[in-house]
Amino acid sequence: MNIATEFWTWNAAILTIAIFSFLWRDNPLYRIAEHLYIGVANGYSITLTYFNVVVPMMIDPLVNAGKMVKQDGFSTAVLNPFNDANFFIILPMMVGALYITRFIPKISWMVRIPIGLTMGYYTAISIPASFEAGILRQLEASIVTRAQLAEFWPGFWTIVILLSTLATLIYFFFSTEQKGVLRPISNFGILMVMIGFGASFGLTVMARISLAIGRFIFLFKDWLGVVS
Amino acid sequence: MSNRVEIQTVWQKMMGVDRRVIYVIVALVMIIPIIFPFDLPIRVSERTTQALFDAVEKFPKEHNAMLISADLSPQDQPELYPMLVSLLRHSFHRRIKVLAMCLYANSLGLAEQAFNQVVSEFNNRATTDEERIIYGRDYVFLGWKPPPIVPILGLGENIFDVFPKDFYGNDLNLQPMMTNIKSYRDMDMIASIAANSLPITYVAYAQARYGIKVTAGVTAVSVADFYPYLDSGQLTGMIEGMKGAAEYEKLVQEKFSDQERRMACEGMSAQSTTHIAIILMVILGNVCYFMQRRHENRRGV
Numbered sequence: 395m396n397i398a399t400e401f402w403t404w405n406a407a408i409l410t411i412a413i414f415s416f417l418w419r420d421n422p423l424y425r426i427a428e429h430l431y432i433g434v435a436n437g438y439s440i441t442l443t444y445f446n447v448v449v450p451m452m453i454d455p456l457v458n459a460g461k462m463v464k465q466d467g468f469s470t471a472v473l474n475p476f477n478d479a480n481f482f483i484i485l486p487m488m489v490g491a492l493y494i495t496r497f498i499p500k501i502s503w504m505v506r507i508p509i510g511l512t513m514g515y516y517t518a519i520s521i522p523a524s525f526e527a528g529i530l531r532q533l534e535a536s537i538v539t540r541a542q543l544a545e546f547w548p549g550f551w552t553i554v555i556l557l558s559t560l561a562t563l564i565y566f567f568f569s570t571e572q573k574g575v576l577r578p579i580s581n582f583g584i585l586m587v588m589i590g591f592g593a594s595f596g597l598t599v600m601a602r603i604s605l606a607i608g609r610f611i612f613l614f615k616d617w618l619g620v621v622s
Numbered sequence: 623m624s625n626r627v628e629i630q631t632v633w634q635k636m637m638g639v640d641r642r643v644i645y646v647i648v649a650l651v652m653i654i655p656i657i658f659p660f661d662l663p664i665r666v667s668e669r670t671t672q673a674l675f676d677a678v679e680k681f682p683k684e685h686n687a688m689l690i691s692a693d694l695s696p697q698d699q700p701e702l703y704p705m706l707v708s709l710l711r712h713s714f715h716r717r718i719k720v721l722a723m724c725l726y727a728n729s730l731g732l733a734e735q736a737f738n739q740v741v742s743e744f745n746n747r748a749t750t751d752e753e754r755i756i757y758g759r760d761y762v763f764l765g766w767k768p769p770p771i772v773p774i775l776g777l778g779e780n781i782f783d784v785f786p787k788d789f790y791g792n793d794l795n796l797q798p799m800m801t802n803i804k805s806y807r808d809m810d811m812i813a814s815i816a817a818n819s820l821p822i823t824y825v826a827y828a829q830a831r832y833g834i835k836v837t838a839g840v841t842a843v844s845v846a847d848f849y850p851y852l853d854s855g856q857l858t859g860m861i862e863g864m865k866g867a868a869e870y871e872k873l874v875q876e877k878f879s880d881q882e883r884r885m886a887c888e889g890m891s892a893q894s895t896t897h898i899a900i901i902l903m904v905i906l907g908n909v910c911y912f913m914q915r916r917h918e919n920r921r922g923v
Contacts, residue, residue, distance in 0.1 A: 417645050435728065442727040446766055519771065520826075527826035527856065535854030555853065594846045597863070601701065601843035603896045604864035607652055607889040608700020614656050615888070621657055 396619030407617040410609050455483045558586040633913040636906070644903065651899040655891040662894055664872050664887070667862070669852065671869040674837050674859025677811060678712050679877075687719040687799075687809045689777070691824065692733035693726055693816040698841050703732060704867035704886035705839035706815050708874050710740040714755050715878045719799050721809070723764040723773060723785070725820060730766055730789070737763060743882050758797040765789030774823060778806045778832040806832040811858065815839040821848060825856045839866070864889055 398404065412427035458479030459472040475482040489511065495504040536559050543549035564576060565583030572580045615621040666672050681688070690709065694702035713720050722737065724730050741755045748754040755761065764785045767773045776784035781794065781804060788794050802808055812834055814821040821838035829836050835858045838848055842863030851857045861870055867886035874880050 418642060439727050442730070442766065443768070446727075447768060516771075519775075523826040523830055526830045527822070527851075531854050531856055532850055535850070590846065597842045597845050599900055600865070600893070600897070601841050601863055603652070603893055603900075604701050604842060604889065605697070606648075607656070607864070607892045607896070610649075610652055610656050610892070611700075611885075611888055614653065621659070621888075 398617050398619065403617055407613055410613060414609075452483060452487060454478075455480050558583070562586055633910045633917065636910045637914060647903075648896060648899060651895045652892045655895050656888070659888070659891050662891055664868055664890060666869045666873060667866070670860040670862055671866050671873065672859070674813075674861060675712070675870065675873045677835065677837060677858045678709075678716065678718070681716060681718050681810055686717075687721060687803050688713060689806075689809050689812045690720055690722045691812060691814045691816065691820065692722055692724055692736070693729050693814065693818070693820055694732050695726065695728045695817065696732070698817040699732060700885075700889070701841045701864045701867065702815050702817060702839060703736060704864070704884075705861045705870060706733070706736045707740055707885065708867060708870040709813055709815070709839065709861075710736060711743070711878075711880055711882065712870075712874045714740060714744055714760065715874070715880070717760070719803070720761040721764065721781075721799075721803065722761065724766045725768075725770040725773065725816075727766055727768075734763065734789070737761065758792075759799055762794070762797050762799055763789040764794070770820065770823065771827065774827045775831070778828060780805055806834045809834060811835040811837060813837050813839065817841045817844065819844070819847065821857065822851060825851055829856065864893065 398407075409427045409430070412423040415421055416424040455478060459477075459481050462469075462472055462479050471477055472479060472481050474480055489508050492504045492508050495501045536556055538552050538556055542552045561579050561583035563583070564572075565580045565587065570576070611621075666675075678688075690706070690713075692706055694706060710720065722733060724733050741757075741761075744753070744755045757763075764773075764781075765788060767776075767784055773784050781800070785794055788797065794800055806812075806828060812824050812828060814824050814836065816838070817840070821836060821840065824836045828834055836856065837858045837860065839861040840848055840863070842865070845860075845862045848857060848860055852860055861867055864886045868884070868890050871884040871887050875884065
């Protein structure tokens with residue numbers, strides 16, 4: 395047994411046990427660890443955001459532009475958004491600040507401006523990308539080619555993928571009643587969906603076990619040192 | 623008759639067992655193999671782990687740089703951290719230049735820790751300057767820039783516009799490694815180590831627009847989402863959860879005789895015993911359910 399002597403290892407071990415104690419029942423030790431985690435995570439994120447985003451992208455350009463004007467007088471260069479020192483940043487800052495109007499009932503409608511701009515940007519940028527990567531390339535991959543059938547197992551799985559894709563699509567086709575020939579195809583589709591859910595459940599179990607194992611290895615190897 | 627009623631009551635009792643009993647059983651089947659580990663064969667998956675390993679092995683000299691998007695966080699550390707460490711060991715063994723960044727703030731600490739660990743492993747063994755891993759020459763840590771879409775797209779145009787300085791505040795253009803690396807065009811592959819859908823985001827934005835190869839290291843819970851992208855060839859290999867990380871550790875160890883700690887392999891025996899225990903419990907739970915239902919049907923409840 396080679397127990398750890400570092401303060402932070404002990405700290406992590408005690409907090410791990412405190413979180414695990416919830417499995418028995420809710421208790422003050424668990425509550426302390428939970429609140430500590432939320433507080434530390436928020437504080438860490440806010441500090442990093444301030445020093446990595448607010449300072450270099452908002453404060454520095456304005457301060458540098460102010461210094462430039464003081465030194466050399468006003469020039470159009472301080473309005474160029476591509477310069478390190480510019481006043482142009484005030485414009486997006488003002489648009490961003492409109493989020494705060496949500497808390498002032500009389501002008502709360504102004505919050506729609508930054509929301510609209512953000513939604514417009516992300517929608518425009520994501521539609522072609524998602525269509526290309528998620529639909530066109532996937533459709534292309536579902537096409538069976540002669541080369542894929544050259545070997546037995548790869549060819550077999552290619553056909554399984556094609557048939558299960560078609561059957562699942564038919565199962566989710568609600569514009570007509572699923573009877574006649576559509577019924578067995580639809581049943582095959584739901585079977586494939588169920589197999590997919592089963593696989594996802596198995597993978598979820600595997601993931602959760604991995605996380606618990608990671609913590610137990612930490613406790614028994616890094617903290618208590620009972621494992622060589 | 624009374625004997626039969628007693629047996630049926632057992633099914634009922636088993637179905638109503640306190641969940642804490644199950645927690646204790648699971649904890650025991652996990653802890654015992656950790657304290658008394660035993661070796662189980664690790665079979666490497668051809669389509670996923672081996673494919674990624676081969677892609678790194680075949681790295682072309684003219685594009686000798688890989689971007690690692692290290693987006694792991696404390697809650698997925700046991701699965702993703704060993705992947706990142708193994709990938710770094712493999713890249714540094716092959717002298718591939720590594721450029722790393724994080725798309726989330728809480729990934730920075732773990733990503734830096736992984737670099738420090740692997741760099742010190744190499745430097746402790748090194749006898750010449752050539753064998754050492756040197757910051758700026760062999761790897762650069764860009765740090766974090768939100769929101770994710772900005773660096774993903776921006777790195778396709780000009781890295782220096784998105785990251786004028788590295789994580790440590792040094793001017794990026796002064797790093798020797800960066801003289802030949804300006805955008806995705808100067809890299810061969812992006813490795814996205816993430817617990818969410820970020821690898822698909824890289825496929826949609828970086829690969830579709832700039833044609834760069836994308837590979838992924840993901841948690842087991844999200845693996846199923848990525849199989850269609852693997853089948854279509856949009857992902858070049860993949861590391862799947864702790865199991866995949868153990869496979870990658872094995873491949874790196876066998877290829878380079880690397881004797882460093884294999885964190886994912888340490889958990890494999892515990893994972894196998896726990897899986898067996900859970901499979902048995904699922905079967906037992908179903909048997910209890912059907913026996914109880916049969917009992918109720920016979921009694922006409």
